[in-house]
Amino acid sequence: MDIESLRSEYEKRTDKYERLKDEVTFILKNELEAQKIPVHQITSRVKPFDSFVDKARRQESDAPFETILDICGIRVVCLFLSDLQRIGEIIETQFAIHAKDNKIYSKPDAFGYLSVHYVGSLPTTVSGPRYDELKELKFEIQLRTIAMHSWATISHYLDYKSPLAIPSHLRKDFNALSALFYVADTHFEIFFRSSQQAKEAAEQKAESLPEIGKEEINLDTLAAYLVKKYPDRAHPDPKTVSKLVEELQSVGYTRIEQLDVALQRSARAFEAYEKDYPPGDRKRRGRVGRFADVGLVRISLTIADPAYRDFRKDIPDEFRKEYEEYRHLLS
Numbered sequence: 129m130d131i132e133s134l135r136s137e138y139e140k141r142t143d144k145y146e147r148l149k150d151e152v153t154f155i156l157k158n159e160l161e162a163q164k165i166p167v168h169q170i171t172s173r174v175k176p177f178d179s180f181v182d183k184a185r186r187q188e189s190d191a192p193f194e195t196i197l198d199i200c201g202i203r204v205v206c207l208f209l210s211d212l213q214r215i216g217e218i219i220e221t222q223f224a225i226h227a228k229d230n231k232i233y234s235k236p237d238a239f240g241y242l243s244v245h246y247v248g249s250l251p252t253t254v255s256g257p258r259y260d261e262l263k264e265l266k267f268e269i270q271l272r273t274i275a276m277h278s279w280a281t282i283s284h285y286l287d288y289k290s291p292l293a294i295p296s297h298l299r300k301d302f303n304a305l306s307a308l309f310y311v312a313d314t315h316f317e318i319f320f321r322s323s324q325q326a327k328e329a330a331e332q333k334a335e336s337l338p339e340i341g342k343e344e345i346n347l348d349t350l351a352a353y354l355v356k357k358y359p360d361r362a363h364p365d366p367k368t369v370s371k372l373v374e375e376l377q378s379v380g381y382t383r384i385e386q387l388d389v390a391l392q393r394s395a396r397a398f399e400a401y402e403k404d405y406p407p408g409d410r411k412r413r414g415r416v417g418r419f420a421d422v423g424l425v426r427i428s429l430t431i432a433d434p435a436y437r438d439f440r441k442d443i444p445d446e447f448r449k450e451y452e453e454y455r456h457l458l459s
Contacts (some may be wrong), residue, residue: 131181132179132408133196134184134192134420135177137193137455138177138180141193141199142174144197144261144262145174145265146174146199147261147262147343148200148250148262148265148267149172149173149174149200149201149202149267150172151250151259151262152172152200152202152223152250152267152269152309153170153172153202154206155222155223156170156202156218156219156222156269157170157337159218159222160215160218163214163218164217165206165211165214165218166207167204167205167206167207167211167215168205168206168207168274168277168336169203169204169205170202170203170204171202171203171205171221172200172201172202172203173199173201174199174200174201175184175196175198175199175200180192180196180199182261184196184409185197195246197226197227197267197268198247198267198268199267200265200266200267200268201267201268201269201270202267202268202269202270203268203269203270203271203272204270204271204272205272205274205277206271206272206273206274207273207274207275207314207320208317208320209273209313209314209316209317210317210320210321211273212244212272212273213270215271215287216244216246216271219246219248219269219271220246223246223248223249223250223260223269224248224249224251224252225246225247225251226247226248226249226266227245227246227247228244228245228247229244229245230244230356231245231247232244232272232276242272242276242279242280243271243272243276243280244270244271244272245268245269245270245271246268246269246271247262247266247268248266248267248268248269249263249265249267249268250262250263250265251264259280259441261284273313273316275309275310275313275316276309276313279306279309280342280431281294282449284333288302323348326348327348327351327352329341329348330348330352330353331352331355333349334349334352334353334356335356336357337353337356337357337388339383340352340353340356340384341383341384341388342383342384342385343383343384343385344382344383344384345372345376345377345381345382345383345387347366347370347373348367349384350369350372350373350376350387351363351366351369352385353384353387353388354369354421354422354425355421357391357421358421358424361418361419361420361421361424362421363418363419363421364420364421364422367368367420368422372422372425372426373448375426375436375439375440378439379386379433379435379436379439380435387425390428390429390433391424391425391428392459393432394428394429394432394458394459395456395459396426396457396458396459397428397431397432397455397457397458398422398424398427398428398454400454400457401427401431401450401451401454402418402419402427405450406418406419407419407423416425426440427451430443430451431451431454431455431458432455433459
């Protein structure tokens with residue numbers, strides 16, 4: 129193997145592989161965003177020359193640029209097992225796939241390296257100067273969950289490179305650890321599906337405010353309740369609603385009906401407050417603006433509920449005086 133000739137050829141091709149890497153990554157990210165599939169991370173790299181040479185030696189290949197198919201490599205780390213199929217469909221739709229190796233199910237005893245591997249190239253439908261030099265190049269996409277990625281990362285640092293290399297008295301522990309990662313992946317999927325069902329159930333119950341009023345206050349029930357009660361207001365992200373759940377539970381609100389009573393009692397007071405102090409510059413009374421549903425709840429309770437007002441240590445003293453001005457409007 130002529131290393132210098134190989135290096136020269138590698139350097140000539142590096143720019144193309146870098147462009148291919150960026151193109152594949154762009155297509156993947158764009159399609160994942162379009163289908164609203166969140167992922168943990170997408171990483172990519174062009175194989176360093178030393179790694180390329182090592183693999184060529186192991187393969188004893190006379191044509192390494194044709195036989196080494198992961199010179200350009202992309203890794204997608206997704207959240208749940210069900211995402212493997214959804215993202216796999218994107219990969220198979222967006223690219224020309226030459227090979228697929230599902231190490232998750234086809235090799236249940238694989239040592240520490242579970243993932244789905246695709247060897248692909250850009251689809252024949254792309255054309256133009258931007259793609260002419262890239263269409264014949266192949267790349268590899270690895271697809272795995274966070275749990276699989278964690279296990280692969282940890283096992284990479286073990287000295288044992290095959291199950292048979294592990295001392296017999298350690299194999300039971302190794303198998304137990306491997307099983308824990310498998311169980312974690314499986315139960316994350318179960319929990320995810322159950323949480324989706326809980327959210328759907330809360331949304332259905334929210335169609336009838338008396339029915340959802342009987343429910344405990346949690347992220348799903350509170351979000352569904354606020355959307356139903358205030359359909360014309362902005363609805364913040366789940367993190368903001370989760371924070372409100374913590375606040376409500378901290379001062380004794382455990383059921384939606386308790387909150388609903390408090391909001392009905394403070395409705396006139398909040399309406400007057402929002403008219404005088406709309407969101408934005410507090411010094412410009414009468415300015416057009418409306419609070420999001422979470423802001424409405426916080427302001428209403430600050431006016432109506434002394435316990436909640438005392439809990440909100442972040443409220444400046446001058447604002448507390450403003451809230452006091454509207455307590456006479458409580459029902």
